[in-house]
Amino acid sequence: MPEPFSFNLIKTDGSARRGEFVTPHGRVQTPAFMPVGTQGTVKGLMPDDVRATGAEIVLGNTYHLMLRPGAERIAALGGLHKFMNWPLPILTDSGGFQVMSLSELRKLDEQGVTFRSHLDGAMVVLSPERAIEIQALLGADISMQLDECLKLPASAHDITRAMELSLRWAERSKRSFESQAREGHALFAIVQGGDDLVLRAKSARELTGMGFQGYAIGGLAVGEPQEVMLKVVAETTPILPADRPRYLMGVGTPHDLMEAVKRGIDMFDCVLPTRNGRHGMAFTRFGAINLANARHAEDPRPLDEQSAHPAARTYSRAYLHHLTKANEILGGVLLSTINLAYYQALTAGMREAIAAGRFADFQAATEAGWKQGDILAL
């Protein structure tokens, strides 16, 4: 029998936390960044190359995979790990966010959501129970409850209604998840409440009362200013139980990650390192660098000769500029790799700093590196 899902809080430094959790497919060190594998692939990268960046867990998308190729089909093929040849842990989101952002939503009621697939226009129903069933078919190590995710700004009435509905869906998700008895697997709840701190606190308290293996903060990074996001995070994490991982969904820039870890977050996922990589942007110790810029055209230097990842040490900025300008696939592949390696190096650096009780120094030094890059126009 596999070990039950567990979270071990190893060290704290202020509100920043160094931890580890255990899943059926292995251990994950936190703070952790999860590359996004929306359609059963981290775009453009072979699984071994994703692992080589230092990633210990990836995210898969219930919404995309249920529509294509279908959860039952992936289950028949042995589950998502086997399907995409990724042997380490997978967290799947529940589809709530994508229903809002990608589909034509037709009906939302107590029962669930009915929407038109963005692929073929077919009508699809997603309930809390079906979202849990799909994630079990995929074989997710960590499943997420279905929630209603609003765009901000939204009215107080709408935020309240969506938060309350998400609470009731959390309860149904939990009942459904527990009926499956998937040993060692975890279900995370999602705190909602928009930018309203009172509603956020209520959501966090009630979800904590129900008891989940982990807690996500959802409905952020949807258009609000960074300080609003960080304020919600700072006010929410103290309400969540200290002995469970905390996951800030869909966030963010390297700066967002550090600020959120400082406020007690353990896990992140975001498309930025891969999406921006495909558009010619590199994330580095020296800040973000736009390789499309003509100033890189003759620059023989690699992006970071001290990087632990060979791709950041090997290829010249001139070559990455060339690939970007020529719209070559390899440009996106290399920059996605380099960016994921930087995100992993950043979280590894935060883990080490928290363990050593010098997170504030690490953050100051990291930000100074970004500023230096700005000054030198790297």
Next chain:
Amino acid sequence: MPEPFSFNLIKTDGSARRGEFVTPHGRVQTPAFMPVGTQGTVKGLMPDDVRATGAEIVLGNTYHLMLRPGAERIAALGGLHKFMNWPLPILTDSGGFQVMSLSELRKLDEQGVTFRSHLDGAMVVLSPERAIEIQALLGADISMQLDECLKLPASAHDITRAMELSLRWAERSKRSFESQAREGHALFAIVQGGDDLVLRAKSARELTGMGFQGYAIGGLAVGEPQEVMLKVVAETTPILPADRPRYLMGVGTPHDLMEAVKRGIDMFDCVLPTRNGRHGMAFTRFGAINLANARHAEDPRPLDEQSAHPAARTYSRAYLHHLTKANEILGGVLLSTINLAYYQALTAGMREAIAAGRFADFQAATEAGWKQGDILAL
């Protein structure tokens, strides 16, 4: 001082040849297939992944690289090998074929060609001497003469004129190449003459009289039937010196490769394995397989569990189908890899068979494998 370029003809079996040539960046076993790295990258693949398919040499494109990022720029950055992080031999074509197929040709005269860049419309001049200079700036191990490459069908008058011009350009290319004294590097001539066997023979004889390190057959696979191409190859190779490598440019399918090796060809380049891979087609021991076809949607089998390459053994047809239908970059990356590995396995198989004096058996067995695939509808 590097070893001079040399070709060692190890064994013949009928007209099929097993050989090896030596360049400043290493040895290449023939028959050899060269993946195409048009713009300084084999599309979508990291150099290590290209090597892992078994490739010992890649092709680069003078036409593309002179327009972007520019030959002088690549030279300033240390040459094409360093630029693209490919440590093994590189052959560059001279640009003649791309001027015909990609640019708006403005003027062709004794001196050279003037054309409009397909990128920015700039007027560019390419002469035999400039083509050699560019290839030296790139650092090519093997350079090609500039030729005039016609689309077929063409009039006898045009074919004659282009062939004669290409002969004069061969002489100028040779003079220019020799003035550079690039020790160990090679210059190959290009036999022209369309589908006219008399003109082909004249071209081959005159080029042989001038003396080059190798001989290409150009101007084929430009729209003529396969039997015409093979007839030209069969009639041309006996005229070429036995102690120099023979390169059939821009060819072809796995069947083309075997038929051409049978007629005395040693080297090939072609975009088929990578381009068709990006469009969902796999080349395998069982023939070509279109992964977009719905019959693969639930097929858990890999493309070839006996392949020497892990990608062909690991990923299910269902997964490759999914990636293809979802238009995911990784589909093209994996199928390009799998296809290049198949081409390398095919040439390795031919080399082994020729060495053992059983090329005909190998060809029969290989074709039987493709037929079996058709029958089983793999």
